Amino acid sequence: MSTVRVFAKDLEAFVIEAMRRYGIHEDDAQLSAQILVTTDTWGVHTHGTRQLRPLLKNFPIGRLNADAKPEMIREGAAWTLLDGHHGVPFVTAHHAMKLAIEKAKICGIGYTGVIHTSHFGAAGYYATMAAEQGMVGIASCNADPQMTVPGGRGKVLGTNPIAYAVPAGSNKPVFLDIATSAAAANKIIRAKLLGQSIPEGWLVNADGEPTTDPSGFPETGALMPMAAHKGYGFALLVEVLAGAMTGAAMTKEQPSWVTGVAGNPPGPANQGQMFIAIDTSAMLPPERFGERMDWLLDYIHDAPKAKGSERIYLPGEIEWEKREHALEHGMILPPDVVESLQGLAGDVGIETLPFETITDIESE
């Protein structure tokens, strides 16, 4: 069996060049490449460089603007409301979390809400920015409806992801980065393409009944929330903190960030995004907080293991280990990511892809 392997620096260079050919400014392309490729190194391939091709298609048709910069609408001591002006969404989200961190340095906590923006990829990247500064970070966004709610039929809420990251003493930051749906839409579409059934609890059919048959999605049916009413409740919280509170579009008024989706409301995506930073040193000296986190994490790691289990993972631990491996040995990209990058190369006329073909993936 053969597949392709790519090294982070080569993939970043490819992303920068592709973005440059779409008219994105060099520094914005560099930052975007760093965000998307970091996501791939975590193994979160659903939201890494795979997303670049569909996102870039928004620029030539005016749904995104390479020259736009985020602008402050209003601010208080601990919060900012930003207008993304439909600029490069990764850059806007990065700027928003930086502002939250700056406010938290002064007030102990900072919040940034953003309107007029689009797909920022994995929420976790922005949460870890705060953790790198010794702060707790939370990042989230609303999205166009893909998910049903308990008792409902059809698509009601977005998959509204939420991520947190916590600095953790001598450990790498703990970070959880999840959609509030049971499974990402990409996973269902992939199963559909492969003619496979999906696990119970992921999808409802056109009548709102649970199904393991992905063939009708996304035209009909809807994703199920994670953990039933609990995921629904969190998706709603995200809709409030990122959507209702900021003034961004919400639910059925939210155009998909993907171009050409049937039934899309007119105009560009107007996602609401929110970024929170909490400076733990406002409550406890950093070394004391670090000791407490180390104690907590050791306690969890050392908990008795279930039959057949050798290890307990902390949120984020799998991603940090994958990243370390990817930086040293390169990473194997799933076929849908390869296809997306090949398509992008074709779109912009890049002839040399950053991949290396390998035939023995057992040893990886």
Ligand SMILES: NC(=O)c1ccc[n+]([C@@H]2O[C@H](COP(=O)([O-])OP(=O)(O)OC[C@H]3O[C@@H](n4cnc5c(N)ncnc54)[C@H](O)[C@@H]3O)[C@@H](O)[C@H]2O)c1
């Ligand atoms: N921008 C958007 O509109 C949007 C929408 C939906 C999802 N997303 C992104 O999709 C990505 C994937 O989301 P998902 O819901 O498929 O994630 P997922 O279900 O794969 O869960 C991933 C999270 O669970 C943790 N985890 C996994 N196994 C664990 C274990 N055994 N012990 C402890 N922690 C464990 C991981 O560390 C990670 O934080 C995220 O990056 C999310 O931000 C983005």
